[in-house]
Amino acid sequence: DEPPARAAVPQAGQDGLVLLRRVGAVDPASLDDYRAAGGYLALRRAFALGPAAIIREVLDAGLVGRGGAAFPTGRKWDATARQPDHPHYLVCNADESEPGTFKDRVVMEGDPFAVIEAMTVAAYATGCRRGFLYLRGEYPRALWLLTNAVERARERNLLGVDILGSGFDFDVEIRRGGGAYICGEETAIFNSIEGYRGEPRSKPPFPVEKGLFGKPTVVNNVETLVNVLPILTGGAAAYAAVGTGGSTGTKLFCLSGTVRRPGIYELPFGATLRELLTLAGGVPEGRRLRAVLLGGAAGSFVRPGELDIPLTFEGTRAAGASLGSGVVLALDDSVDLTGVLLRIAAFFRDESCGQCVPCRVGTVRQEEALHRLARGSGPADVALLRDVGRAMRDASICGLGQTAWNAVESAIDRLGVFADGEKGRAS
Amino acid sequence: MSFAPEVLERLERDAKEIIARYPKPRSALLPLLHLVQSEEGYVSDDGIEFCADAVGITPAQVTGVVTFYTQYKQEPVGDYHVGVCINSLCAIMGGDQIWRELSEYVGVGHDEATEDGKVSLERIECNAACDYAPVMMVNWEFFDDMTPAKAKQLVDDIR
Ligand SMILES: NC(=O)C1=CN([C@@H]2O[C@H](COP(=O)(O)OP(=O)(O)OC[C@H]3O[C@@H](n4cnc5c(N)ncnc54)[C@H](O)[C@@H]3O)[C@@H](O)[C@H]2O)C=CC1
Numbered sequence: 001d002e003p004p005a006r007a008a009v010p011q012a013g014q015d016g017l018v019l020l021r022r023v024g025a026v027d028p029a030s031l032d033d034y035r036a037a038g039g040y041l042a043l044r045r046a047f048a049l050g051p052a053a054i055i056r057e058v059l060d061a062g063l064v065g066r067g068g069a070a071f072p073t074g075r076k077w078d079a080t081a082r083q084p085d086h087p088h089y090l091v092c093n094a095d096e097s098e099p100g101t102f103k104d105r106v107v108m109e110g111d112p113f114a115v116i117e118a119m120t121v122a123a124y125a126t127g128c129r130r131g132f133l134y135l136r137g138e139y140p141r142a143l144w145l146l147t148n149a150v151e152r153a154r155e156r157n158l159l160g161v162d163i164l165g166s167g168f169d170f171d172v173e174i175r176r177g178g179g180a181y182i183c184g185e186e187t188a189i190f191n192s193i194e195g196y197r198g199e200p201r202s203k204p205p206f207p208v209e210k211g212l213f214g215k216p217t218v219v220n221n222v223e224t225l226v227n228v229l230p231i232l233t234g235g236a237a238a239y240a241a242v243g244t245g246g247s248t249g250t251k252l253f254c255l256s257g258t259v260r261r262p263g264i265y266e267l268p269f270g271a272t273l274r275e276l277l278t279l280a281g282g283v284p285e286g287r288r289l290r291a292v293l294l295g296g297a298a299g300s301f302v303r304p305g306e307l308d309i310p311l312t313f314e315g316t317r318a319a320g321a322s323l324g325s326g327v328v329l330a331l332d333d334s335v336d337l338t339g340v341l342l343r344i345a346a347f348f349r350d351e352s353c354g355q356c357v358p359c360r361v362g363t364v365r366q367e368e369a370l371h372r373l374a375r376g377s378g379p380a381d382v383a384l385l386r387d388v389g390r391a392m393r394d395a396s397i398c399g400l401g402q403t404a405w406n407a408v409e410s411a412i413d414r415l416g417v418f419a420d421g422e423k424g425r426a427s
Numbered sequence: 428m429s430f431a432p433e434v435l436e437r438l439e440r441d442a443k444e445i446i447a448r449y450p451k452p453r454s455a456l457l458p459l460l461h462l463v464q465s466e467e468g469y470v471s472d473d474g475i476e477f478c479a480d481a482v483g484i485t486p487a488q489v490t491g492v493v494t495f496y497t498q499y500k501q502e503p504v505g506d507y508h509v510g511v512c513i514n515s516l517c518a519i520m521g522g523d524q525i526w527r528e529l530s531e532y533v534g535v536g537h538d539e540a541t542e543d544g545k546v547s548l549e550r551i552e553c554n555a556a557c558d559y560a561p562v563m564m565v566n567w568e569f570f571d572d573m574t575p576a577k578a579k580q581l582v583d584d585i586r
Pocket residue numbers: 065066067068069070071076079095096097098101184185186203206207208219295298324325398399
């Protein structure tokens with residue numbers, strides 16, 4: 001049988017958890033359990049505050065997007081709320097397909113009502129009467145639990161018409177994806193919901209202005225949304241007191257690879273990579289850390305000598321890396337790094353929607369050059385990778401093409417892969 | 428179209444309800460494809476025609492959408508659809524080896540089904556269970572810490 005969500009949370013049940021506090025502690029199918037554990041306090045507080053004050057709280061809390069790009073959530077909400085064009089739509093991005101990312105699945109399976117409550121708060125703040133939860137097609141258990149949560153919430157007037165007598169109407173539809181990485185890109189989601197191939201649209205216009213069905217749309221990641229609940233129940237100041245000036249609150253990290261206890265960990269922003277790895281039991285005996293991939297396939301590698309990097313948006317940026325969706329993949333020195341790069345390159349080639357030339361051609365060229373390098377070709381192919389990488393980064397329409405060369409570049413520059421005829425084996 | 432009349436009637440009723448939710452009928456296309464796939468196990472030509480009629484577009488337009496999404500199958504899958512994660516982490520933790528051995532053992536390749544229609548195989552991307560790598564899926568339920576031997580046993584058990 002499939003392990004339950006709580007098995008993926010080594011900290012389950014510990015004090016001090018914010019986003020994961022209910023995972024493993026409540027029955028994810030029970031609305032009564034959810035309420036007994038503090039559920040729906042945030043929505044009541046939201047109705048008492050009113051939309052403008054909620055947005056102010058979210059701005060003051062310093063919440064930024066957890067889908068990978070760290071855009072200020074309050075600004076997005078404010079921009080949507082102000083749009084005169086109606087209706088407004090809300091989309092919860094639950095497509096989670098960045099390799100190495102599994103936090104949203106654990107939240108949705110362990111605390112599904114929180115996702116629905118947070119969507120309701122977001123919709124109220126931004127004037128949306130309709131929300132879509134775009135769920136990765138391969139998540140049957142999350143689908144079941146979220147469907148149940150929506151139905152139970154409707155029964156108690158926590159969704160639907162005149163929610164809790166507030167005069168506010170809102171409902172959620174769960175839309176299943178069809179198995180395409182690119183459909184996590186927000187504008188690709190719009191095309192998918194509208195019944196088209198999931199090809200990204202050019203931005204601007206940003207979704208806040210023209211999104212789903214051409215209307216103002218708020219898109220937020222699952223983890224971003226659930227952060228809104230503690231902001232409302234505890235207040236913006238208390239929320240912002242955790243973390244650093246540039247990255248407030250706590251973050252979910254997806255630990256995998258060569259560590260003793262892989263899983264989802266919640267830590268205040270500002271903890272170092274070393275602290276996180278230590279919390280996960282460190283590298284098993286007899287193994288030696290070779291590299292850590294931060295941010296997933298779209299992220300970059302850091303060296304074992306860089307474990308003091310603070311895990312914040314600004315700290316990783318200063319180190320030339322990125323937090324992305326919170327992937328921390330540890331690799332030991334038995335791993336064939338070239339093999340990993342080839343797999344990442346194949347992934348991007350496969351998942352490119354093919355709509356724009358730099359990405360469609362670039363991802364193929366990148367994979368070909370890596371295959372030649374794996375067979376021992378020389379610096380000319382490294383130079384070619386750089387050219388292709390630059391073209392993809394500068395000229396691709398969407399983030400897929402723009403980030404497809406990140407991991408390879410960092411492996412060359414930081415890990416010394418392909419230097420001096422090295423074929424990627426750890427030295 | 429070769430759907431049995433009572434099946435067709437049910438599909439049409441469901442389709443109508445789904446289409447009514449959206450400002451434009453075409454928005455119902457992905458849910459409708461999931462619907463016909465759950466009826467037949469894959470998206471057949473009949474399924475495509477049904478969806479095209481329902482939302483008022485051409486079968487070619489529907490096909491363009493079907494081919495974009497890997498979860499819409501254009502050939503029947505087995506009663507048990509078995510996925511092996513071959514994304515980076517699972518691959519290096521044994522996923523590649525599992526795939527090679529299992530594919531040889533079952534005798535079918537990527538997106539192919541056995542002749543008796545019991546089992547089909549697919550190489551899948553990261554399935555968000557990397558903490559249990561290497562993983563496999565059977566009808567999208569995941570199985571953790573796999574080995575080639577355990578993988579073959581699993582397939583034997585479900586057959
Ligand atoms: N969670 C996952 O599974 C995955 C996450 N990613 C992450 O996605 C990130 C890229 O995402 P994108 O959406 O392309 O980034 P982006 O920088 O274009 O946008 C980020 C968010 O801010 C909004 N935004 C940006 N500028 C705005 C403005 N001027 N006005 C109003 N809204 C504005 C966008 O609409 C979007 O919601 C990467 O950093 C990567 O880490 C990528 C793949 C998968």
